Amino acid sequence: MARPLRARIDLDAVREHYRFAKRLAPRARALAVVKANAYGHGAIAIARALAREADGFAVACVEEALELRESGISAPILLLDGIFSPAELPLIDDARLTPVVHSWPQLEWLRQARPRHRIDCWLKMDSGMHRMGFAPTDFAPAYAALAECRQIGTIVLMSHFARADEPEHPFTARQLHCFEQVCQHLSAPRSLANSAALLSCARSHADWTRPGIMLYGVSPMLHPHPLAASLRPAMTLETALISVREVDAGEPIGYGGRFVCERPTRVGVAAVGYADGYPRHAIDGAPVAVKGQLTRLIGRVSMDLITIDLNGIANAAIGDPVELWGRQVSATALAQASGTIAYQLFTNLNRRVPVVYEGIA
Template sequence: MSRPARARIDLAAIRHNYLHAKSCAPSARAWAVVKADAYGHGAVAVARALAPVADGFAVAFLEEALELRESGIEGPILLLEGVFAPDELAAVDRAGLDMVVHAEHQLEWIAAARPERPFGCWLKVDSGMHRVGFAPPEVAAALARLRACPQVGRLRAISHLARADEPGEPYSARQLAAFDDAVAGVVPASLANSAAVLDLPTAHRDWVRPGIMLYGVSPFDTAHPNAAALRPAMTLESALIAIRTLPAGEPVGYGGRFVCRRPSRIGVVAIGYADGYPRHAPDGVAVMVRGQRAPLAGRVSMDMITVDLTDLPEAVVGDRVELWGARIDAGALARASDTIAYQLFTNLKRVRVEHQR
């Protein structure tokens, strides 16, 4: 029998979440963001499931896009980081990809290229994130250069919001104003990430970019009415592989962080930080066993965690354990562990992945 750790991916939930994004921004088209292997959910499987309804797919770089093309995905694909070297432009041309242009050197590479068909380009505006992109005073000249370039066909503008996951934060309005002043409405635009899709209609524009919301996790730390409709797409589960009975006062795990306050049944689950379960999860965060919540008891190890089963006397070796999913919120676990659900999903490894339609 193989190790019981597995991630079950509900593709119907991802389709539901994509359509919810569309319903929140009904006048916009939507890039389904499937970078980083669809946030650990399997980019090819997710893209195939969304292909009948998605307006296009957004990935980080060329290899991610080519994987989708080679798997039969024919719709628009956007490279969010553009190209890293001029020789990548030939592959962009062959695969018919759109690309972000965020720097002077990329402009120069495009101007020197000889594509068979004009490129679809998205000029990146640094409206306040300050990672990549053209500063607002540089945007008009960059747009003019791209318009004058015969290698460029479709031309659009794109930016990214740094604090959209903080509803009411005025920095988002400042970014929108900076973007509008720079672009002056002359090209179609894309600004809205998941948080802005759900909470900031003024950012919706021509294209939105739902990412984490596709996978059923709210981008907000507090409840939001539009996020309530999201359906978790991943269930991470394993099984109890041992149960120990310990007297009061006995420590459990590395460093003895957890000490039994009463005679206790301690269950061992085959999952650990080498699989992607957060190493810094504190005592008391819950897993689900037989429909009941059981608290973590002791430090997370590389391959195992220990949970307190004292109040679940019926639990036995072999019982399934949900680490996150429909009943254990990945976002809440991430916050308790001083991380984010994005990292939980993208760090997942050593577990079987099963896609369910």
């Protein structure tokens, strides 16, 4: 019998969320962000599921883009990190990729390039996040330098928000004002809105949006938001109980004896561990569901196993289903109990976790 751990991916949910993103910004086109293997959901499968309706896709780097091209994806693909060296330009030219340009060296590599096709580019401004992008004072000169290149096609102006997941915080408005002031005399399409801004800042929707985590059914917001309530998890990570035992009050559970039973406890062992991507730092009390009932993690996470409190789960037995995150157990709640974010849970899934796709068109 195979190990019972698997990840189920609901492709219908991903399609629904992309359509939701389009409804939120009906005048904009939307790039589906599928970087980092589609946030752990499988970039090729997700891109194929969206291929008939997505306006394009966004990835981090050339390697991720070429994987999509080789799988038959012909839509525009944006390279969010841009070009790492001039040696990538022939690949970008051949695969008709669109790089983000966020620095003078990248711009100069493009100016010196002699591609067979005109290269579309997205020009990035640092409007306050201070991670990548041209300073506001350099942005118009950078645009002018890029626009005069005969080998450059369409240019989209972009920036990225640092705190759009906090709708009440004034920093997003500050970034938006900076971007609008600098770009007011530049005649080019614009892109600002990530998932959080799509939900919380209609003023930022512009010509292109970039939905990411919301495609996978997770709210990007720090606190509950009415528009995020319609999102449903696309991924369910599930396994099964492989051992059930009775442990006396006062007895420790697992490595280091971190958890000590307060009362006689029925303890279940489930087949998943940190080698699969389950968070090693999940605390005692982290949520888990057995037979559709919420309960808690007890004891330290092992490489291949976790231990679960079965008190209150009637007749729990070997083989019973365990949900680690999905519809019953919020990935965000587990992440909060593990000192991380849902993004990391998804992207940390190990290749030994089988993936099953549902809703294939």
